[in-house]
Amino acid sequence: MLFKHPHVLYALFLLIIPILVHLFQLRRFQKTAFSNVEFLKQVSQQTRKSAQLKKWLTLLARIVLFASIIIAFAQPYVPAENIALKEKELVIYLDNSFSMQAKGKRGVLxxxxxxxxxxxxxxxxxxxxxxxxxxxxxxxxxSIKEELKELSFSAETNSLKDYIYKGASYFSEDPKTNKQLILITDAQGNLDLPDWNNDIAISLIVSQPEDSQNISIDSLYLTNNFQQNPTLNVNLSSNTQRENTTVTLYNEEQILAKTSVSFDESREASAQFTLSNPIIPKGRVEIIDNGLTYDNSFYVSLNKPELIEVIALSGTDDDFLTRLYPTTEFKYQNFEEKDIDFSALSKVNTLIINELKQIPASLIPILSKHLSDGKHLIIIPPKSKDLSSYTRLTTQLIQLSLGEKIVQERLLTTINYDHPLFENVFDRKVDNFQYPKVQEYSPIRSTSSALLSFENNDPFLIEENGVYVFSSSLSNDITNFKNSPLIVPTFYNIARQSANVPKLYYTVSEVEDIQINAQLKKDRVVQLKNAKEQFIPQQQNLGDNVLITTNKLPEQAGNFDVLQDETSLTTLSYNYSRSESNLNYMDLQSLPDFISVKESVTTFFNERLSENTITGLYKWFLILALIALCIEILLLKFLK
Incomplete structure (x- = not known):
């Protein structure tokens, strides 16, 4: 038994007062003469014994009465457990990721x-x-009741391990407090937990759906985008086999096309839309699914392309380049070796040195400035054995050199599929294509990874800091690379990526650098806006372009207008990461001992209430005081 106000117990020392009064109470008896003294003596003895008993019982009742009142004022209590006596610190993590959109027995998790x-x-x-x-x-x-009621889903996700560490950081360093961390989540993902040696009690409240079936639109990409009617490909996934799922393509609210897909044992599917009009500034692909709702829409922007400027400085025939760069997307110019217009090189996106016999020394600083502006350079060496000017150029620009020519037939057998140049070019890795070959080449000495390699792993095409270098001439008598399907995506994507053309879509909450073609006046900025959000992103003026960076904003997926003084420059699309769509959950049986699993929030707080219950005893001591008072009254009234 413990006391809320133990200092009141010092009043118990006052109980010595009635005891002293009882012990030292002296009464003067008056003597009276009687005839029969023997009889009176006997009566006197009997009366004094009964009076002594009555006084002791009355004293005991009074002591019990006053002691009970004093103890009641000290507020005695009995705790259910020792933790009930400690000061409490409570930290709650509430998972509001998109996987919590799933429905459990009592609604949305x-x-x-x-x-x-x-x-x-x-x-x-x-x-x-x-x-x-x-x-x-x-x-x-x-204080936060309204915020809880209006809590929305978030695209930001981390591992359970990170949230445990974050929750622990909110506690004080006082070792005397009872610290409790509650994690309310669906426990999706892998079992990644910290090594825990801490006095913080962790409770995991797992909310999982009754039905974990879900279909997700995972990604979009274009194929045949260098043809007149490109194809928009839609990748979908499902965690069950499904048939006839409708996929709809919109531009704003206008339906452009519909198709349906089915999911086989692989649980993956792809839909294709051939675009008669490749300009869809505010596109959206949608499906209808009863699982998670956030991944049923995918936003995409196909804007009117601006012509990408490509200039070739040629010492040989450039017919293949003319065919590679159609006038619908590119502004292609060719200058022969003796007629180079250096003034035209200042704003070009991609510059191609097409087998010039010698590199003019005056060209090197222009190329250096070209690369510093984020543009691309393609170097195709000539058939000549003297490549000293090329080595001088590549050494000054990117620390790359060309070795002595090797006259030996080599097959081009390796493609670096992970390089951004070949992103979304191939449906799968190709192992048995018709290999291009070369009759001679100059070995490239560089630490960078090759994009295309020979069978002996020597590079055929290498890239470093925007400079693309071939190890051999592309003349027909040297190589048949011009006749290979690889040449189209290689040259096309080099030029397209040099213009920093906005991608089809970006990801919410990820750092994205986007270059917009705009000339801003002093103190002017661009902003992103749609019907739900409007914000000014971080931006850098690059003369003819503006580099904007988005990270925490936007918070919601959608199509956004890029505005300069209320004039729309282009549109950008943002989508949520699909990391929450798989609905794979942790094995709760493998949880370590420092985490206790609870069925629900209600279960946790009921157990917490029982652990922290304190039974107050002051009422019982007041009842005891009343009983003692009644006993004293009865003693005084009825005990003769």
Whole structure:
């Protein structure tokens, strides 16, 4: 038994007063003469014994009465467990990732978790609550009640390990407090937990759906985009076999096309839309699915392309380049070796040195400036054995050199599929294509990885800091590379990527650098806007272009206008990461001992209440005081 106000117990020392009064109480008896002294003596003895007993019983009742009152004022209590006596710190993590859109037995997982918190959290208790994208420190339920009711889903996700560390950082360093961390989540993903040696008690409240079936639009990409009617490819995935899922392509609210897909045992599918009009500034692909809703829409922007400037400085025939760069997308110019217009090179996106016999020394600083502006350079060496001017150029630009020519037939057998140049070019890795070959080449000495390589791993094409260098001439008597299907995506993508053309879509919450063709006046900025959000991104003026960087904003997926003084320059599309779409959950049986799993928020708080229950005993001592008072009254009245 413990006391809330133990200092009151010092008043028990006052009980010595009635005891002293009882012990030292002296009475003067008056003597009276009687005739029969023997009889009176006997009566006197009997009366003194009964009076002594009555006084002791009355004293005991009074002591019990006053002691009970004093103890009652000290407020005695008995705790259910020792932790009930400690000061409490409570931190709650509430998972509001998109996987919490799934439906459990009592509705949407996140909504149900919020409702249970509103019902179970004590109104007066202070706690800290944090979600994937927000936090409320040292607050009360009344202070954040409305924020909890309006809590939305977040694209930001981390591992459970990261959220445990983050939750632990909100506790004080006081070793005497009872620290409790609650993790309310669906426990999706791999079992990645920290090595824990801490006095923080961790409770995992797992909310999982009844039905984990889900279809997701995972990605989009264009093929045949160097032809008149490109194809928009839509990759989808499902965690079950499905048939006849409708896929619809929109431009804003206008339906452009529909198709359907089925999921076989691989649980993957692809839909294709052939675009008669490749300009879809505010595109959207949608499916109807009863699983998660966030991954049923995918936004895409296909803007009117601006002509990409490509200039070739040729010492040989350039017919193949003319065919590679159609006038619908590119502004292609060719200058022969003796007629180079150096003034035209300042704004070009991609510059091609096409087998010039010698590199003019005056060209090197122009090329250096060209590369510093983020543009691309393609170097195709000539058939000549003297490549000293090329070595001088590549050494000054990128620390790359060309070795002595090797006259030996080599097959081009290796493609670096991971390089951005070949992103979305191949449906799969090709192992048995018709290999191009060369009759002679100059070995490239560089630390960079090759894009295309020979059978002996010598590079045929290498890239470093925007400079693309071939190890041999592309003349027909040297190589048949011009007749290979590889030449089209290689040259096309080098030029297209040099213009920093905005991608089809970007990802919310990831760092994205986007170059926009715009000339800003002083103190002017561009902004991104749609019907739900408007913000000014981080940006850098690059003369004829503006480099914008997005990270935390936008918060929601959608199509955004890029505005300069209310004039739309282009549109950008943002989508949520699909990392939450798989609905794969942790094996809760493998959890370590430092994590206790609870069925629900209600279960946790009921157990917490029983652990922290304190039984107050002051009422019983007041009842005891009343009983002692009644006993004293009865003693005085009825004990003769």
């Amino acid at each position: 996140l909504n149900r978790a919020v409702q249970e918190l509103l019902e179970q959290l004590p109104q007066e208790e202070r706690f800290t609550l944090f979600t994937n994208n927000s936090s409320y420190q040292n607050t009360t339920l009344a």
